[in-house]
Amino acid sequence: MRNPLSETITAIPPSGIRKFFDIVSEMKDAISLGVGEPDFDTPWHIRDEGIYSLEKGRTFYTSNAGLKELKLEISRYLERRFDVGYDPDREIMVTVGGSEAIDIALRAMLDPGDEVLIPQPSYVSYVPCTILAGGVPVTVELEEKDRFRLTKEKVLEKLTPKTKILVLPFPNNPTGSILEKEDLEAIADVVREKDLFVISDEIYSELTYGRHHCTIAALPGMKERTVLINGFSKSYAMTGWRLGYACAPEAILRQMLKIHQYAIMCAPTTSQYAAVEALRNGDRDVEEMREAYDQRRRFLVKALRDMGLDCYEPQGAFYVFPCIKKFGMSSDTFALRLLEQEKVAVVPGTAFGDCGEGYLRISYAYSLQDLKRALERMGRFVASLEEM
Incomplete structure (x- = not known):
């Protein structure tokens, strides 16, 4: 019998994030600090709008690119919050989460052999989606000494004619x-000079602490070179609604839409109506969730440092990335032993690229009560290692 499977697909490993949660799901009294999902419910007024759309019988396909009403609100939101304008009719499309937008952007833009610079540690989808699109992923290693920021010099080191x-x-x-505005300006200089394009994943744009997010698309000469990707999962606690969007030059977006038409048709109609309400009336909800995350962030960083772990203080998203190199074991081994001995699940840094070795990802998208319980257990585990 012929092998029914694609060699390309079988060569791609499964997500390193999921390994531990399969174990946790069957482990009594385990605490997971690994899932990148808000613990908040979607705000009631957003849920009500989704329910109302069903009651009104709005259960049909929307246009492939999404509800015109939603695209208009996305355009207004980006102008209002990040000072970048997009034509809702020609430069915005609604997708099934930000993940679909990443996938179709790469497929629309890459020919076989084209290289994609991917800073790591980073979200798990960029490398496999590049491979599936026929491209060649090229890792750009981010370092703690640079506060895990991408620099102009690191980009230049990895550039090739491809x-x-x-x-x-x-x-x-x-x-x-x-990345702050001055970081982006230096990178934009390289992008323009070397005639590159950017896929800017800004799903955590509303979750920054003490600084306002800046998009590279707002810099001179960059909107025409950028696919801006965002969505509703993190900012509005709408993970299960599966809704994102992409903003791009019309020539790029037209090809992305073609893939979307054949593979998806359109994003969920109910979710789109709910998203209109989120953009119109959800600013206060975002602010309240951001304030809660900030409190948890500060608590978690202090607690990890108090137990003797080096920990960079994050300025965005809802994760910390403590260093465990001093224990002389791999991230995978540390995470497995912590799970087995104290029933606390975290994600090994290597799930986000080889350069994540020696680190752990811990999410603070959990209640303070859960964080305190988990850190008590983790503190015992760290103390036991230091006694060895």
């Missing part, structure tokens, strides 16, 4: 690092 796209995953999952 480089076509730079992925900008900031605010960053898993490190919590951000």
Whole structure:
């Protein structure tokens, strides 16, 4: 019998994030600090709008690119919050989460052999989606000494004549690092000079602490070179609604929409109506959740440092990325032993790239009560290692 499977697909490993949660799901009294999902319910007024849309019988397909009403609100939101304007009819499309937008952007832009610069540690989808699109992923290693920021020099080190796209995953999952305007300006100089394009994943744009998010698309000469990706999962606690969007030059978006038409048709109609309400009346909800995350962030960083772990203070998203190199064991081994001995699940840094070795990703998208319980257990585990 012929092998029914694609060699390309079988060579791609499964997500390193999921390994531990399969164990946790069957472990009594385990505490997970690994899932990148808000613990808040979607705000009631947003849920009500979704329910109302069903009651009104709005259960049909929308246009492929999404509800015109929603695209108009996305355009207004980006102008209002990040000072970048997009034509809702020609430069915005609604997707099934930000993940679909990443996938179709890469497929629309890459030819076989084109290289994509991917800063790591970073979200798990960029490398496999690049491979599935026929591209070649090129890792750009981020370092703690640089506060896990991408620098102009690091981009220049990895450039080749085949480089076509730079992925900008900031605010960053898993490190919590951000790029400020001066960082982006230096990178934009390289992008323009070397005739590159950018896929800017800004799903955590509303979750920054003490600083306002800046998008590279707002810089001179960059909107025409950038696919801006965002969504509703993190900012509005709408993970299960599966709704994101992409903003791009019309020539790029037209090809992305073609893939979307054949693979998806349109994003969920109910979710789109709920998202209109989120953008119109959800600013206070975002602010309240951000304030709660900030409190948890400060608590978690202090607690980890108090137990003797080096920990960069994140400025965005809802993760910390403590260093465990001093214990002389791999991130995977540390995470497995912590799970087995104290029933606390965290994610090994290597799930986000090889350069994540020696680190752990811990999410603070959990209640303070759960964080305190988990850190008590983790403190016992760290103390036991130091006694050895």
